Amino acid sequence: MDENHLFPVFFKLEQLQVLVVGGGNIGFEKVNAMLQNAPAARITVVATFFKPELEALAQRSSGVELVQKPFSCGDVFGKQLVIAATNDRELNQCVWEKAKASKVLINVADTPELCDFYLGSVVTKGNLKIAISTNGKSPTIAKRIKEVLQDSLPDGINELLHNLNQLRERLKGDFAEKVKQLNKITAPLVEKKSS
Numbered sequence: 276m277d278e279n280h281l282f283p284v285f286f287k288l289e290q291l292q293v294l295v296v297g298g299g300n301i302g303f304e305k306v307n308a309m310l311q312n313a314p315a316a317r318i319t320v321v322a323t324f325f326k327p328e329l330e331a332l333a334q335r336s337s338g339v340e341l342v343q344k345p346f347s348c349g350d351v352f353g354k355q356l357v358i359a360a361t362n363d364r365e366l367n368q369c370v371w372e373k374a375k376a377s378k379v380l381i382n383v384a385d386t387p388e389l390c391d392f393y394l395g396s397v398v399t400k401g402n403l404k405i406a407i408s409t410n411g412k413s414p415t416i417a418k419r420i421k422e423v424l425q426d427s428l429p430d431g432i433n434e435l436l437h438n439l440n441q442l443r444e445r446l447k448g449d450f451a452e453k454v455k456q457l458n459k460i461t462a463p464l465v466e467k468k469s470s
């Protein structure tokens with residue numbers, strides 16, 4: 276069977292500087308996806324045209340700055356993550372070259388081979404977050420799996436996390452002892468029901 280070799284991480288976008296090049300349908304979707312997860316994300320969007328929905332979103336989000344102009348090399352300066360989402364493949368490639376020259380991580384929306392990272396479908400229940408990737412095979416299936424998980428995870432899962440967090444703070448002993456106690460307490464969650 277094929278394997279997915281992507282390594283998932285969870286970025287704190289409010290501590291990073293993000294550049295999105297392109298402010299059309301996909302630029303809007305990527306900015307929206309970031310803000311849904313990280314409302315205080317700091318995102319600069321450079322584009323010659325902005326979709327009205329993106330302008331409205333930027334109005335509501337203090338961390339988003341729209342800069343209306345053609346892309347230039349200097350736009351990558353000071354950024355840690357870049358998303359190239361223009362409708363011009365050659366321009367997206369040029370943004371990739373600039374990002375690579377500056378050792379900045381880049382996602383090129385129309386070219387998976389040029390992506391250092393992919394965006395995932397995200398399930399959220401309070402503090403719990405699950406990110407889904409199909410290894411780029413079918414984002415639509417990722418979206419559907421998200422919907423299934425979103426509906427099937429009980430709302431009480433956040434209370435469980437809250438309670439375990441309180442317990443974790445209160446536990447005494449060294450690291451190994453804490454791990455042992457937490458594993459013991461949570462074991463019933465994964466015990467197989469006998470039929």
Ligand SMILES: C[C@@]1(CC(=O)O)c2cc3[nH]c(cc4nc(cc5[nH]c(cc(n2)[C@H]1CCC(=O)O)[C@@](C)(CC(=O)O)[C@@H]5CCC(=O)O)C(CC(=O)O)=C4CCC(=O)O)c(CCC(=O)O)c3CC(=O)O
Binds near residue numbers: 386411
């Ligand atoms: C590789 C990746 C790179 C990246 O963008 O990060 C990528 C690439 C491409 N997407 C394309 C198309 C579509 N993408 C979506 C939707 C999403 N795409 C997302 C991620 C990713 N898309 C990364 C892989 C993730 C993985 O590993 O599974 C999601 C999960 C996250 C997000 O974008 O926020 C988000 C769902 C969010 C949600 O709702 O949960 C839909 C469906 C829809 O919008 O309803 C369609 C149309 C249907 C179709 O084509 O399948 C095309 C063809 C473009 C063209 O034909 O022109 C390419 C390029 C190519 O494949 O060559």
Ligand SMILES: NC(=O)C1=CN([C@@H]2O[C@H](COP(=O)(O)OP(=O)(O)OC[C@H]3O[C@@H](n4cnc5c(N)ncnc54)[C@H](O)[C@@H]3O)[C@@H](O)[C@H]2O)C=CC1
Binds near residue numbers: 296326414
């Ligand atoms: N990864 C993904 O999830 C998906 C990726 N795509 C790909 O994304 C790309 C973009 O599609 P759309 O957003 O629908 O296009 P669009 O036409 O809605 O938007 C294009 C954007 O690029 C900007 N742009 C063009 N030339 C520019 C320049 N020189 N400098 C700065 N900005 C410039 C425009 O101003 C506009 O904001 C397409 O190549 C498409 O294949 C499409 C669907 C899903």
